[in-house]
Amino acid sequence: MQCHYCQNTCIKKGWSKNTQKHQCKTCFKYQREQWVYQSYRVTDRQIIQLTKEGCGIRSTARILEFSSTTIIRRILRIASNLKRKTPISFGQTYQVDELFTYIGNKTTAFVLLTP
Numbered sequence: 632m633q634c635h636y637c638q639n640t641c642i643k644k645g646w647s648k649n650t651q652k653h654q655c656k657t658c659f660k661y662q663r664e665q666w667v668y669q670s671y672r673v674t675d676r677q678i679i680q681l682t683k684e685g686c687g688i689r690s691t692a693r694i695l696e697f698s699s700t701t702i703i704r705r706i707l708r709i710a711s712n713l714k715r716k717t718p719i720s721f722g723q724t725y726q727v728d729e730l731f732t733y734i735g736n737k738t739t740a741f742v743l744l745t746p
């Protein structure tokens with residue numbers, strides 16, 4: 632087997648979850664020929680679609696049969712790649728329908744509604 636990182640030869644070095652592990656002779660990294668955890672099969676589109684339907688993180692994780700940590704990590708990655716469509720510029724007047732804020736602690740939340 633060739634190393635995925637440096638393309639040198641690897642030797643067999645132990646077992647994990649009924650799959651053979653290999654270790655590179657030069658960079659000493661452990662790797663397998665096939666991935667065991669199949670989270671890469673979930674596409675971003677599936678996660679976006681389930682989020683749009685109103686599924687929470689835990690229900691998305693149940694439907695896709697992955698851990699909620701994986702779903703949270705993927706949602707954060709998707710969100711970090713989003714770009715704002717129209718930039719908010721300074722010195723302009725904007726109408727705000729709802730504004731949530733809190734003073735002191737979070738149990739005393741104030742809701743300011745503007746008509």
Ligand SMILES: [Zn+2]
Pocket residue numbers: 634635636637638639655656657658659660
């Ligand atoms: Zn290597």
